[in-house]
């Protein structure tokens with residue numbers, strides 16, 4: 034049995050990726066994810082695996098696209114402005130159906146914003162982000178351990194559905210050090226998986242591309258992607274509901290969910306019954322589970338480190354069954370448990 | 383009876399969509415012949431550009447991935463780094479490589495990536511209808527330089543083969559022309575050399591091919607060939623600008 038080690042979020046996610054059999058890492062420096070790239074720059078070459086510090090995030094994600102097209106297990110990590118630059122290639126990868134893991138350690142925006150923890154990229158991550166009709170799987174871990182476990186598994190999920198998978202964390206998760214139990218190390222995943230580009234020896238040539246020119250071909254492809262995502266929704270949707278008996282339901286993800294958990298403990302001590310609904314996959318969003326959970330509550334509070342993005346999905350799920358209130362904290366800052374507690378008391382009037 | 387001329391095994395039977403007199407078809411063939419002769423077809427992975435050569439996967443009997451516009455050298459880097467056993471090449475137009483993809487080509491070359499780059503310079507954006515490319519000649523009319531390229535306003539054409547040759551890690555950079563049969567034979571030797579270098583694990587190799595685009599130049603195929611020989615070759619000298627083997631210059 035391995036024992037727990039103290040690691041920063043960025044380094045722990047990087048190590049989990051290596052243990053998942055990572056064959057290549059391509060990245061570009063940006064705060065607050067720099068420890069990620071640094072960790073890879075030492076540990077990947079030490080294992081004889083590919084590491085490239087790319088000239089830009091545009092190049093980094095296109096290196097990922099090329100390497101992923103061979104069927105090898107590859108990834109990149111970045112933070113909000115860098116992820117914005119990657120959107121073109123991510124759209125190509127979704128169109129061409131190649132797997133990869135992309136880590137976004139979010140910071141404050143828009144623009145250069147600041148380097149504080151933020152959840153401002155929720156819409157970008159859950160609505161595709163690039164051009165065209167597509168979606169990706171997006172995990173939103175709220176502890177370093179959960180980030181490790183989800184990332185380790187994300188590579189298998191990406192391969193299974195041939196789709197890019199996002200790990201959406203924020204500066205707090207990336208920078209925080211916590212004790213973690215690391216998963217078992219897998220061998221480097223370098224095969225072509227039966228579809229990747231590996232040289233057309235003794236078989237027909239393979240093409241990885243998103244161009245579909247024949248009449249009706251792209252229309253069909255778009256609907257095929259929808260069917261694939263329906264399967265993903267059915268099999269991969271994940272969430273946490275902390276209680277069965279509550280008056281107020283707080284919906285929050287990632288770091289805000291962590292703060293909300295502390296607030297819920299404080300509320301319980303004061304005799305207020307509150308529970309947390311935490312989507313672990315924010316895409317596919319657990320609409321049905323939230324709809325069910327919301328019915329038991331008198332009110333729902335959405336708490337996010339942005340100006341109200343998941344709020345929209347919560348409203349879609351709740352469908353007006355109970356009132357939905359919102360508290361946001363944009364700008365690279367986070368609210369305190371006390372602020373949530375105060376908001377809930379105010380809601381109870 | 384012996385066969386003296388046949389389709390390279392590295393190409394498919396499909397009829398290309400290129401316009402009459404276009405050099406793309408010739409250059410496809412040269413790349414196919416080089417892959418055949420060096421027995422590289424079975425390890426080859428090509429990276430297609432966005433441009434008139436976007437359908438590379440229709441015409442090459444090799445594995446192909448299609449890059450976003452200009453990013454082919456980054457994809458090639460990714461492929462070669464995780465699978466050094468594969469023969470990786472990009473095939474790019476001048477808008478693709480020297481405009482939107484200038485960053486990717488410069489850095490791939492400067493890292494000395496073990497890849498082969500085929501650069502088709504036809505002095506305009508063929509696919510989108512003949513706009514100015516970074517390689518459009520001074521004074522040349524295009525759909526976005528209706529009175530001719532004014533270098534004071536649009537800058538001067540990039541001489542990519544020289545730029546590549548000036549980078550320390552590049553092992554081979556040459557400019558060839560697809561204008562006449564004799565020049566095409568020379569182009570073939572340069573392309574073969576660029577793949578041989580990869581086979582021998584020597585490093586980054588670059589071949590610029592001066593090419594025709596009769597459709598967008600508004601010329602007959604014959605006039606287009608003359609434009610390449612007279613006008614393009616005057617601005618873009620043919621030759622080898624870097625050869626780490628110290629081969630013929």
Ligand SMILES: Cc1ncc(C[n+]2csc(CCOP(=O)(O)OP(=O)(O)O)c2C)c(N)n1
Nearest residue numbers: 432433434451475476477478506507508509
């Ligand atoms: C991001 C992006 N911008 C613009 C385009 C439109 N576009 C398609 S091909 C092309 C130019 C191709 O010219 P070149 O690379 O010279 O190739 P040629 O067709 O001349 O061989 C452009 C601008 C695109 N597909 N993607």
Ligand code: SF4
Nearest residue numbers: 400401404434508595
């Ligand atoms: S438009 Fe120009 S480059 Fe494109 S196929 Fe026609 S002649 Fe060739």
Ligand SMILES: [Mg+2]
Nearest residue numbers: 475476506508
């Ligand atoms: Mg061109």
